[in-house]
Amino acid sequence: MSNRMWGGRFASPPAEIMAEINASIGFDQRLFAQDIRGSMAHAAMLAARGIISAEDAAAIRFGLAAIEAEIDAGTFQFSRELEDIHLNIEARLTERIGPAGGRLHTARSRNDQVATDFRLWVRDTLDTLDDQFKDFQQALAEKALAHAATVMPGFTHLQTAQPVTFGHHLLAYVEMAGRDRGRLQDARRRLNECPLGAAALAGTSFPIDRDMTAAELGFDRPTANSLDAVSDRDFLMESLAMAAIAAVHLSRLAEEIVIWTSAPFGFVKLSDAFTTGSSIMPQKRNPDAAELVRAKTGRINGALIGILTVMKGLPLAYAKDMQEDKEGGFDALAALSLVLAAMTGMIRDLEPDTAAMKAAAGGAYSTATDLADWLVRRLNLPFRDAHHVTGRIVAAAAAAGKPLDALALDQMQAIEPRITAEVFEVLSVENSVKSRTSYGGTAPANVEAQARRWLDRLAAETSAA
Numbered sequence: 001m002s003n004r005m006w007g008g009r010f011a012s013p014p015a016e017i018m019a020e021i022n023a024s025i026g027f028d029q030r031l032f033a034q035d036i037r038g039s040m041a042h043a044a045m046l047a048a049r050g051i052i053s054a055e056d057a058a059a060i061r062f063g064l065a066a067i068e069a070e071i072d073a074g075t076f077q078f079s080r081e082l083e084d085i086h087l088n089i090e091a092r093l094t095e096r097i098g099p100a101g102g103r104l105h106t107a108r109s110r111n112d113q114v115a116t117d118f119r120l121w122v123r124d125t126l127d128t129l130d131d132q133f134k135d136f137q138q139a140l141a142e143k144a145l146a147h148a149a150t151v152m153p154g155f156t157h158l159q160t161a162q163p164v165t166f167g168h169h170l171l172a173y174v175e176m177a178g179r180d181r182g183r184l185q186d187a188r189r190r191l192n193e194c195p196l197g198a199a200a201l202a203g204t205s206f207p208i209d210r211d212m213t214a215a216e217l218g219f220d221r222p223t224a225n226s227l228d229a230v231s232d233r234d235f236l237m238e239s240l241a242m243a244a245i246a247a248v249h250l251s252r253l254a255e256e257i258v259i260w261t262s263a264p265f266g267f268v269k270l271s272d273a274f275t276t277g278s279s280i281m282p283q284k285r286n287p288d289a290a291e292l293v294r295a296k297t298g299r300i301n302g303a304l305i306g307i308l309t310v311m312k313g314l315p316l317a318y319a320k321d322m323q324e325d326k327e328g329g330f331d332a333l334a335a336l337s338l339v340l341a342a343m344t345g346m347i348r349d350l351e352p353d354t355a356a357m358k359a360a361a362g363g364a365y366s367t368a369t370d371l372a373d374w375l376v377r378r379l380n381l382p383f384r385d386a387h388h389v390t391g392r393i394v395a396a397a398a399a400a401g402k403p404l405d406a407l408a409l410d411q412m413q414a415i416e417p418r419i420t421a422e423v424f425e426v427l428s429v430e431n432s433v434k435s436r437t438s439y440g441g442t443a444p445a446n447v448e449a450q451a452r453r454w455l456d457r458l459a460a461e462t463s464a465a
């Protein structure tokens, strides 16, 4: 038997392998709710424009609602012969309500239908993700406020550079998540145009009302070019680009958690809730959740490359290649949701070992820059000379096997006679971070203000919503 939905000019069924490669029902069935919503809007518009009768539209609405209930209940029989979710639902509709079901597809094609369904799905998913990003920012900002004055080493090249506060470090990720949300919201704004009514590629001769379906489905307006409408997947590419960049951010934080929880660092502890044991080494506590957050970046970035590669050579308008947009999109956005939830949980869970962080913050001559700055401020040395003098003092401390603030004053004076005992005030890690009051700097007062600014902003979003 040839395909009963489009098989009018076909005498024989597809080869087994053709059905295998062609069918998308295995993965696009998850678009059923969006497909039904789109069909309801389309049917209502066809009736409003007198293209189908009000009775047929009512029967369609009734039938679609019943089908949605069947799918929800798990009793719907999906068929690979019917290729995809669109044909599965339409065939069942006709089975249930008779010829009226066959009128639903007037002035529509699967090309504008799938573009509409997938936009609706991506839009819903972006909205959920935005809430998750917000919760992640909230967790970070709360922890940052609690640790606005907790000193830790700041690194460049993963070498101890200057003391910073743990709160400051966490707020760096709040900023990144803020930009991720900006990209998400920007993608959502551009996504929000309705392809329905573009039909196969050229529009339709029926007197449809595209503004009506667009409004009904919550879109800002219909898409303005029918060829673009059915062949555009920018909404997915932009969403996956956002996801890939966000995943990179989450992966960097995950990597830091892996480093911080390692025994040689010992900066941070995760509770049993976010660690696993080893089956052979009883002492082990492994940060598996952080490692998996780091690793999921692979599939998310992969999905972006996947869709970019699928789209790059396609002539206008629709081509079946575009059916390959879905699995990667579903998988990557689900992975982003999972890693956001896991990372938010870890941030709430983790506790810094403040003593270990402080000890490490003072190691490796981390306040050498403070010494150089003091020489500039108090002795009016040019910074380059101060840098050189400080280098010699650090070398003397290293030769004596002492940290900078344990070096005797006369040993410093042997290098620069005008140094006074006042210098010791800037050599402690606490005073070092306290002095970094420039805008965006790590001074605890700054960090506290920034954490509160974010918390206020997030709270204002909640009350506005």
Ligand code: ARG
Binding pocket: 024, 028, 084, 110, 111, 114, 318, 320, 322, 323, 324
């Ligand atoms: N399952 C198809 C997809 O996801 C639906 C559109 C099919 N259109 C067509 N003309 N064969 O792309």
